Amino acid sequence: MSATTNLSSLSSQGNGATVELAQRSPRQIAWIRLKRNKVAMVSAGVALFFVAIAFLAPVITGLFHVDNTTLYLDRLKDGQPIGVAGGISWAHPFGIEPGAGRDLMALLLYGSRISFSIAIITAITYVGIGLVLGISAAYIGGALDSVIGRIADFLLSFPTTFMFVALSVPLTMRVEALGIAKDNGARIVVMVLILTVFSWPGFFRVVRSQVLSLREREFVLAASALGASRSRIIFKELLPNLWPLAIIYLSISLPGYLAAEAVFSFLGVGVQAPSSTWGLVLNDASSFWQRDPAYLAIPAGMVIVVVLSLNLLGDGLRDALDPKSDR
Amino acid sequence: MSENILEVSNLRKYFDISGGIIGRKRHTVKAVDGVDLTVAKGETVGLVGESGCGKTTVGRTILKLYEPTAGSIIFEGEDITKYSQRKMKPLRAQMQMIFQDPYSSLNPRHTVGDIVAASFAIHKVTPEGGVKKTVQGLLERVGLNPEHINRFPHEFSGGQRQRIGIARAIALRPKLIIADEPVSALDVSIQAQVVNLLDDLQSEFGLSYLIVAHDLSVVQHISDRVVVMYLGKVMEVARTEDLFKSPHHPYTKALLSAVPIPDPTIERSRERITLVGDLPSPANPPTGCVFNTRCWKAQDICRNSVPAQRTVGTSTVACHFPE
Ligand SMILES: Nc1ncnc2c1ncn2[C@@H]1O[C@H](COP(=O)(O)OP(=O)(O)OP(=O)(O)O)[C@@H](O)[C@H]1O
Ligand code: SF4
Ligand SMILES: [Mg+2]
Numbered sequence: 001m002s003a004t005t006n007l008s009s010l011s012s013q014g015n016g017a018t019v020e021l022a023q024r025s026p027r028q029i030a031w032i033r034l035k036r037n038k039v040a041m042v043s044a045g046v047a048l049f050f051v052a053i054a055f056l057a058p059v060i061t062g063l064f065h066v067d068n069t070t071l072y073l074d075r076l077k078d079g080q081p082i083g084v085a086g087g088i089s090w091a092h093p094f095g096i097e098p099g100a101g102r103d104l105m106a107l108l109l110y111g112s113r114i115s116f117s118i119a120i121i122t123a124i125t126y127v128g129i130g131l132v133l134g135i136s137a138a139y140i141g142g143a144l145d146s147v148i149g150r151i152a153d154f155l156l157s158f159p160t161t162f163m164f165v166a167l168s169v170p171l172t173m174r175v176e177a178l179g180i181a182k183d184n185g186a187r188i189v190v191m192v193l194i195l196t197v198f199s200w201p202g203f204f205r206v207v208r209s210q211v212l213s214l215r216e217r218e219f220v221l222a223a224s225a226l227g228a229s230r231s232r233i234i235f236k237e238l239l240p241n242l243w244p245l246a247i248i249y250l251s252i253s254l255p256g257y258l259a260a261e262a263v264f265s266f267l268g269v270g271v272q273a274p275s276s277t278w279g280l281v282l283n284d285a286s287s288f289w290q291r292d293p294a295y296l297a298i299p300a301g302m303v304i305v306v307v308l309s310l311n312l313l314g315d316g317l318r319d320a321l322d323p324k325s326d327r
Numbered sequence: 328m329s330e331n332i333l334e335v336s337n338l339r340k341y342f343d344i345s346g347g348i349i350g351r352k353r354h355t356v357k358a359v360d361g362v363d364l365t366v367a368k369g370e371t372v373g374l375v376g377e378s379g380c381g382k383t384t385v386g387r388t389i390l391k392l393y394e395p396t397a398g399s400i401i402f403e404g405e406d407i408t409k410y411s412q413r414k415m416k417p418l419r420a421q422m423q424m425i426f427q428d429p430y431s432s433l434n435p436r437h438t439v440g441d442i443v444a445a446s447f448a449i450h451k452v453t454p455e456g457g458v459k460k461t462v463q464g465l466l467e468r469v470g471l472n473p474e475h476i477n478r479f480p481h482e483f484s485g486g487q488r489q490r491i492g493i494a495r496a497i498a499l500r501p502k503l504i505i506a507d508e509p510v511s512a513l514d515v516s517i518q519a520q521v522v523n524l525l526d527d528l529q530s531e532f533g534l535s536y537l538i539v540a541h542d543l544s545v546v547q548h549i550s551d552r553v554v555v556m557y558l559g560k561v562m563e564v565a566r567t568e569d570l571f572k573s574p575h576h577p578y579t580k581a582l583l584s585a586v587p588i589p590d591p592t593i594e595r596s597r598e599r600i601t602l603v604g605d606l607p608s609p610a611n612p613p614t615g616c617v618f619n620t621r622c623w624k625a626q627d628i629c630r631n632s633v634p635a636q637r638t639v640g641t642s643t644v645a646c647h648f649p650e
Pocket of ligand 3: 382383384507
């Protein structure tokens with residue numbers, strides 16, 4: 001007698017779906033739960049679509065015979081795009097940037113590459129650091145635990161945005177002086193660095209407390225009793241139980257970083273022209289919004305759609321992976 | 328080579344507890360405070376006592392999952408007390424543990440096959456006939472469907488999970504198994520099946536058992552000898568029949584009087600002893616005999632001097648006034 005029969009006989013409403021729950025790995029169960037969540041699936045589709053078009057930016061702009069550097073000055077009159085809604089036409093589906101005269105679709109597509117890269121690199125880095133430090137602090141403990149804990153508390157006491165504004169210029173100069181990267185490259189490095197430094201402590205704390213509770217579970221003791229090494233216990237016993245947490249944190253933090261990049265660039269402390277990011281376009285658009293509302297509405301709409309769908313996907317993933325419901 | 332597979336003498340395990348914010352006010356919990364016990368080859372020894380008396384700690388310290396504070400642990404004539412984890416590793420194949428909680432003792436993210444095969448991976452051995460065949464054989468041996476090798480723990484009932492834990496423990500053919508309340512988390516109807524499985528495995532593989540339990544009827548059924556613990560110390564050691572027929576230590580008497588006897592005439596006529604008061608804290612145990620705060624026979628000497636182990640009949644008793 002196993003859970004198979006229990007589950008399938010208990011519920012008739014989930015024809016197929018409930019039967020599927022048995023004989024599945026915890027990962028497959030989470031996937032089945034996620035698939036049933038329509039909102040999360042649509043959000044995942046939207047998010048994937050935007051990542052895909054960012055990745056394919058050169059191909060898409062190539063199809064329209066536009067790029068993000070050419071100035072289409074013949075499309076402007078007195079610095080304003082000619083035609084309706086910011087100069088929307090077959091050749092320039094999102095219209096033309098007022099002032100400089102670049103193609104808005106190309107700006108946003110290339111801009112999304114920078115925005116997504118910053119968000120994804122930051123998320124992966126801070127989750128990685130949080131995992132390594134959280135496991136070390138909880139499993140090795142002792143002085144290491146208290147040192148990492150103090151550093152985390154110290155960092156958590158700073159407001160990230162304020163620190164960013166204060167640190168970005170000197171840090172960027174430092175990165176350039178060290179020859180790591182130049183100009184916008186250096187600014188991107190600094191943005192990832194600062195966001196990571198102030199993000200890992202929160203996740204570290206969650207991992208640490210999760211490992212502290214996992215460590216007391218008898219399966220960890222059972223592995224020790226079998227003679228498992230420390231590294232085997234960390235990688236084979238603890239880590240598989242931490243992946244869901246890592247995925248949840250990764251996905252729920254992505255929209256925040258996209259928004260953070262936009263805000264920092266908007267404030268003039270992030271990436272700067274001639275590169276374009278969503279934040280830079282929004283910044284520029286804010287000074288034209290009365291004469292050219294489409295120029296503001298299109299990037300703002302895109303940011304809202306992407307951030308919202310990533311948030312909804314994060315919620316869906318959290319529901320699907322929630323460790324409390326996977327007994 | 329001795330007749331005993333395990334000889335534990337004067338085993339102590341103290342836990343340092345740091346209280347306060349900066350870990351200043353330290354105090355010491357004497358969870359195990361001078362325990363002697365032996366397990367002969369092929370024997371089953373039951374370890375009983377109230378909750379919190381240190382049974383689990385004894386089991387885990389013997390397996391060196393906890394570092395002993397003092398005393399000695401001799402396994403098959405080899406003194407393992409000071410062994411490092413590295414030096415323990417080959418011995419771990421020979422001494423295994425069965426855990427109390429079938430829910431927390433199996434990693435929810437591993438398949439049953441991975442769980443049972445873990446010891447082969449850890450000790451880098453390939454059993455004859457291959458890992459998969461062997462694991463399926465083990466599952467069958469403990470009464471599970473060998474086809475379920477790719478299932479996950481959440482798909483099994485508590486009793487089935489306990490069987491998985493047993494299969495894991497016997498995979499490397501150990502000589503000694505320490506079972507920490509192996510059936511106390513299970514339904515009564517399933518307890519007997521698991522106890523019988525342990526019995527069968529013992530004769531089949533020539534196992535020696537140290538079985539921790541607080542359910543005396545389980546202990547009576549399965550043990551050859553019984554060790555009674557109270558507050559980190561051994562109160563009485565006796566052969567099972569002798570202990571249940573004529574307990575010599577007041578604490579043992581009290582424990583036994585709480586067990587219902589199926590015969591109603593005896594049940595009605597016998598004297599019942601109800602212990603008053605709570606188990607004292609192992610951080611601050613009473614002086615002299617640790618049982619003196621709850622013993623109805625306690626005299627001044629019980630409060631001033633620790634009773635030595637003495638032989639009464641076939642039993643060993645730590646009491647100034649054994650029955
Ligand atoms: N890791 C630990 N740190 C601190 N104190 C501990 C630890 N493990 C056990 N103790 C304490 O040691 C004493 C004995 O605990 P132990 O778990 O060995 O008792 P037990 O006889 O197995 O009880 P139970 O029947 O409840 O399982 C208890 O007072 C307990 O609080
Ligand atoms: S030594 Fe004294 S207090 Fe302890 S059990 Fe014996 S009679 Fe009771
Ligand atoms: Mg216990």
